[in-house]
Amino acid sequence: MKDVVSRCPIEETMRVLSGRWPTLLLYYLKDGTKRFSDLRRDNPTVSHRILALELRKLEEAGIVRRTAHAGYPLRVDYDLTAPGLKLVPLIDALGDWWEDTEDDLTGRVSSTAETKLVKAA
Amino acid sequence: MKDVVSRCPIEETMRVLSGRWPTLLLYYLKDGTKRFSDLRRDNPTVSHRILALELRKLEEAGIVRRTAHAGYPLRVDYDLTAPGLKLVPLIDALGDWWEDTEDDLTGRVSSTAETKLVKAA
DNA sequence: TGTAAATTACGCACTATTCTGTAACCAGGT
DNA sequence: ACCTGGTTACAGAATAGTGCGTAATTTACA
Numbered sequence: 292m293k294d295v296v297s298r299c300p301i302e303e304t305m306r307v308l309s310g311r312w313p314t315l316l317l318y319y320l321k322d323g324t325k326r327f328s329d330l331r332r333d334n335p336t337v338s339h340r341i342l343a344l345e346l347r348k349l350e351e352a353g354i355v356r357r358t359a360h361a362g363y364p365l366r367v368d369y370d371l372t373a374p375g376l377k378l379v380p381l382i383d384a385l386g387d388w389w390e391d392t393e394d395d396l397t398g399r400v401s402s403t404a405e406t407k408l409v410k411a412a
Numbered sequence: 413m414k415d416v417v418s419r420c421p422i423e424e425t426m427r428v429l430s431g432r433w434p435t436l437l438l439y440y441l442k443d444g445t446k447r448f449s450d451l452r453r454d455n456p457t458v459s460h461r462i463l464a465l466e467l468r469k470l471e472e473a474g475i476v477r478r479t480a481h482a483g484y485p486l487r488v489d490y491d492l493t494a495p496g497l498k499l500v501p502l503i504d505a506l507g508d509w510w511e512d513t514e515d516d517l518t519g520r521v522s523s524t525a526e527t528k529l530v531k532a533a
Numbered sequence: 534t535g536t537a538a539a540t541t542a543c544g545c546a547c548t549a550t551t552c553t554g555t556a557a558c559c560a561g562g563t
Numbered sequence: 564a565c566c567t568g569g570t571t572a573c574a575g576a577a578t579a580g581t582g583c584g585t586a587a588t589t590t591a592c593a
Contacts, residue, residue, distance in 0.1 A: 300510035
């Protein structure tokens, strides 16, 4: 019997992608191999602690591959695995969706949310 | 000039979908209209407070439409908006990705993450 | 030549912020 | 009084940021 990790694949995926950084890191890594310091430069608002934790989470999820070069100033490369690469277009699609949705939202009249009130007969 | 909500559409999308519930709610709402109590039954682990908050967040994001029926036991319906419906297949795709990835992951040897160590010359 | 300083990718401890749950309460309609 | 949907108040849990330390080696400089 296979280990029962969880029932819902969507839930599992979101467990990995949830949060501010995972999709952003995927976005920056899709260009190719990056080092820790590169990723820090890419988004300066993430703390090194969180970046390390997020990268490890992505590594454990099998999305990111970590390559440590032994030696001097300690160099570590990160790049996407095959599953990680397959994830990129899906994330891009979410971005495209937002751009479509944005138009729909600006087309609304009510400032925030529209709550329809239906009078019962 | 358009209001500068944020720079990155992916980041914005994830701001809405991040967390455990948004995608699950989308999943349950894709079947059609549901009431507050239905959604509570669908996933019993969410507290009513969080459910109300999440639904309001999705409503404000334009993904979910709230319809309050005045009258007896006070009835509120939730269903997906057009943008919300367009989001469903994208989320399904993430679920499919997980199922593909799962096979890749079970194919690995190392128990957790594989960190390649490269010897420097 | 000896020694201090810099570099890179973190780990650890502590603090600040945010999220979540529990429970109670409220409002409108019968 | 009772139902459904929702809010507020407070506590506790989870998460994020800050700053310091470390490994091994090269460089800076007297």
